[in-house]
Amino acid sequence: MSKDIRIKKGLDLKLKGEADLKISEIARSKVYAVKPSDFHGVVPKMVKKEGETVKAGEVLFFSKSDEKVKFVAPVSGKIQEIKRGEKRVILEITILADTQDSFIEHSPKNPNDLSSEEVKEYLLASGCWPFIKQRPYDVVANSADLPKAIFVSAIHSAPLASDLNFTLKGKKEALKIGFEALQKLTKGNVHVTIAPNADFLPEGINISVHKGYGKHPIGLVSTQIAKIDPINKGEKVWVVQIEDVAIIGELFLTGKINLERTLALAGTGFENPGYVVAKIGAQISDVVNANLKQGNFRIINGDVLTGDKKNITEGVGFYHTQITAIPEGNDYDFFGWNLPRPNKFSVYRAGMFSFLTPGKKYDLNTNTNGEHRGFVLTGEYEKVCPLDIYPMQLLKAILVKDIDQMEALGIYEVAPEDFALTEYVCVSKQDHQHIVREGLDVMIKEVG
Known part of the structure; x- marks a missing residue:
């Protein structure tokens, strides 16, 4: 039923650059x-x-x-x-x-x-x-x-x-x-x-x-x-x-x-975000055609949370249904951690005002705004993960390859993409999706 x-x-x-509902010839x-x-x-x-x-x-x-x-x-x-x-x-x-x-x-x-x-x-x-x-x-x-x-x-x-x-x-x-x-x-x-x-x-x-x-x-x-x-x-x-x-x-x-797929070309890196029809494996340079803006933009095969970074000479991925282009985050704000930034989005309220405008769309770049460090308990993972698991405990069990704990904490229920949001809100800048993929590979090898 x-x-x-x-x-x-x-x-x-909520990002700027949503694809218009029209198909362009390529x-x-x-x-x-x-x-x-x-x-x-x-x-x-x-x-x-x-x-x-x-x-x-x-x-x-x-x-x-x-x-x-x-x-x-x-x-x-x-x-x-x-x-x-x-x-x-x-x-x-x-x-x-x-x-x-x-x-x-x-x-x-x-x-x-x-x-x-x-x-x-x-x-x-x-x-x-x-x-x-x-x-x-x-x-x-x-x-x-x-x-x-x-x-x-x-x-x-x-x-x-x-x-x-x-x-x-x-x-x-x-x-x-x-x-x-x-x-x-x-x-x-x-x-x-x-x-x-x-x-x-x-x-x-x-x-x-x-x-x-x-x-x-x-x-x-x-x-x-x-x-x-x-x-x-x-x-x-x-x-x-x-x-x-x-x-x-x-x-x-x-x-x-x-x-053949109808692909969405989305993100502020495109002059005219929209749709194209292309075969799987087509060169990205031909798919984006002359639509890509001049400047330093990252091409992502897929969405910004789970997609793969690509250059334009590579091909469209087998499972992907969109290509995203957003600004490369290689610039840094002086005292950015300590200054109000009204045009930045964050799930945290320190220096941010995005919580006051929940419908606002943002032009975000790839900057992680932080560096890799040890896990910090914040409780934010659980707010964005609807699965009935303990995300941080599972990640730690994977890191130490504790198979019994991995099973008990729900490794069979997850895929790397399920940890894209916990990775996004992670103040420790840990690569959650990579960790989960390694954990699943361990289970395939040890349990089958």
Whole structure:
């Protein structure tokens, strides 16, 4: 039975530079990049070599730990370079793209006519499987597992996030087929959490729809899982982004995997914040086109809380739905800690006045306004974390690699993104997301 989700804890960062609801034309990239590091924990085994030609949807590499999980080319063209790092680790595969894509074609399917195993094999063969991630551990799902439920977050609550009513317009049929495919992969429910004003969901599908109310992180799937059907030790659930459900549905409708996204270009670093349509892996320089302002701005693949710092020669990430540009924080205020700063935002009231204007939007930069130091007990972590855990105690248990304590304190319930807000309000400037990622890797190695 569906139920609404309400949270009181959290924090909305109100930033300037929200994307206007219009799509700008951009040129097709000449080079596309696929980075195995986008798929945490996957050790790639190459299928193709430098100089070989590939079609869009053709397999580039597979996972050594689960050979059924394949990763495909977003476009057709010639493999320009396989970049390797230390110990010959594959860092990036670049593809010199054709002017027009030719696709690997699969037979269009109706998921309702297929068995669970046939749907799974179809997703694996096509390269759509990496869209499905598992909790615990926040990694690509193991194809041999049977999850107790599947969760789809259809709320974007992160700063300057894309408008789903806009980006998913006209995709109801693809979403319907995508949800029908996901239903075949679990004996439990497919849970979808939407914003109260959402109008993109199709009718007539057997899913559990929940409305989410509250501040960020209401849009994070861990928050939704905790409120709907919490994970217990030994259980696994799968999670999928709503945009990727549409890609899966389009695959079943057309027989082609179209790795295309409507990306939000947001932040004060853009002349005209708005939307563009681009393939996954497109060079950021081509995506932002001439829209980027002159000056020292940081390009972030994703949102300001969880995204990755990039340069414009790199590619659009596999899971990202926005590119953010904000001022680089390499300037410092003299006595900034001791002077009133009306145009700065802070959750603390020392020298700040942002609490007096809760609706005001800010042009924030990347300056952390402090240096790394030991943990300080402030009680602020708990104010922005709606999960039923003790954030600081869990972080400390991870740092000392105390597996029993990590289990007791809820390591199975979290992903790195769930600690983005605690990291933001941390006066100690600790890298919470990195700590949690290391903790999850320890659990994978020691517990499995």
